[in-house]
Amino acid sequence: MSASLRQVAERAGVSIRTVSNVVSGFALVAPETRARVQAAIDELQYRPNAAARHLRGGRSGLVALAIPEIASPYFGELAGLLVDEAQKRSWMLLVQQTGGDADHERRLLDGVRGQVVDGLVLSPWALSPQDLRRRPDAVPLVLLGEQDADGLLDHVAVDSVAAARDATAHLIAQGRTRIAAIGPQPHLENGTAARRVEGYRAALAEAGLPADPRLEIPVERLHREDGADAMRRLLEAGPEIDAVFCFSDQLALGAMQTALRHGRTIPGDLAVVGFDDIEDGRYATPALTTISPDKAAIAREAVGCLADRLDGDPAAPARRIVIPHHLIVRDSA
Amino acid sequence: MSASLRQVAERAGVSIRTVSNVVSGFALVAPETRARVQAAIDELQYRPNAAARHLRGGRSGLVALAIPEIASPYFGELAGLLVDEAQKRSWMLLVQQTGGDADHERRLLDGVRGQVVDGLVLSPWALSPQDLRRRPDAVPLVLLGEQDADGLLDHVAVDSVAAARDATAHLIAQGRTRIAAIGPQPHLENGTAARRVEGYRAALAEAGLPADPRLEIPVERLHREDGADAMRRLLEAGPEIDAVFCFSDQLALGAMQTALRHGRTIPGDLAVVGFDDIEDGRYATPALTTISPDKAAIAREAVGCLADRLDGDPAAPARRIVIPHHLIVRDSA
């Protein structure tokens, strides 16, 4: 067991309170006393006890990140940025995986086990807007992704409609006319996929291209495997295509592999655009053209939101923070 | 603020202690009392206070994972498995990034800030064996990767010498004779890269092939970028090669992109084998042949080690756990 304030106090011949004052940097401590206390602290290798501070002060110094899965490159990259951003504010990051399970997400909303954390960054997957709204007052919460909870919960996200429109418009500008979309998720309440469909259709409409439902390929999840599978279905079903917009880079990478194996050339026969700008895409062959959300900004704003609620007004009106994005043109389209 | 034992006790008309007994599942509580207490718990939505339990019991229910960077696919996949494994034992996982910085790693060794965690899983990068040995008694620690701290600290790792030999031997079996190695890190104390060099050379020697120092390409880090850069140097320096063994899949993916851009075909002109079996490699084009460490086993054993020290003998002799690996042959070699 590590040394406590009491032991340091005995060693330095002062009261516990004075040691506490030295540790917390309180000004009214005589330089000579401070030095003596500091010496005792160093000798005993005193370190403040986090549990006691947490109990006394109500702050644990922990923030939870709840995402479907950390192994996903997009979430991995985001988690890295969040860890750094949290560290800037002397927080540590706890990772929770929901596996995209609604019950699991609901439980997290109700409060990470025993209020261990000071705040929660949640990337919901399966939760409905009602679920999000019906929430007991617990720790501050920030949602990642666009959610239909405006006015009630803070959230941080790119404008998916605009981003999807940009991606599709780029394909159109390259002269593509038979553009598929891989990634709709009609089985989920989560609105992100729906918004990307909306942007995709809007771009087609703006260019006067017809919307063909056979070109909208739904997926169960957003893994490479799902992208590969979707491309297989698309190629086997037979509608002619010359481009595909995938709702995530992982879907795009899976789709590209399948297309290449089926003998299509990229971008010759088929142009591909992804979404997320994960590092994989940058080093894929061909390198993946993609929508790049400003992930550092997402991390910064999400942590900033929590900080504002913790240090500022916890009941301030909910904010909807829109993160900039831009199209990165590489080899695939 | 959430309800406390005291409030539940008042509500149920019993003592705090009795509520505590109900919560902790202590047997000697009359069924009728238990029911009344349970009702009060439900009404008040009582949840045990983690801070108080931590202070009282000395256990936080948290385990830290300290790795160079979570955004790295290998560590991302591993972190996901560790989160799950920790959850099985009702632990939550805290992620710390060292950025491969020796000072940062040292500080973590000295104890994650204020003993917030019950255990630490550390994947050292820059620490020397001396650093690892000189460590005050703190929370239980498990090292990932082969470290020269045998007998003093638990560690969990694949047999890198054997794995590198397997990879190289596979290339030789394919008829390759000019086999480069991308990944040595002579500037680091960390012994993993050195062991992979050793296995690589051993396989060459066993096949009677000469070891050519010009074919061993050192890298600063293990990113795709470093692999791409290494391949560039290799191709520009001119030694003839027909295969390359990369010490990580990320290096391999970067190297493959560069080789393809330089007009080499894979596996025709150049066979490539990686190490780690990250999902990227599976969906790369060509799909990457690689050494696959049993990551689930790493996670299981690492968490198991911590559990054994926490629930068993903290002073038991250090264990060296060797994780199985196998070669997965795909398209690249």
Add this chain to the structure above:
DNA sequence: AACGTGGCATGCCACGTTGCAATAGCTGCC
């Protein structure tokens, strides 16, 4: 009737910290 036993419930304390209020010592000023 006294005693022992076992089931059930309770009170006290300590874990290490910090907010609050109070105290002790000192200086300077009328």
Add this chain to the structure above:
DNA sequence: GGCAGCTATTGCAACGTGGCATGCCACGTT
């Protein structure tokens, strides 16, 4: 000389929980 005003230090209480010891009661045994 006394008092205000300041600096430096201290004691007490409380955060919510669980270990320990003990109290209380009913019932069965001697």
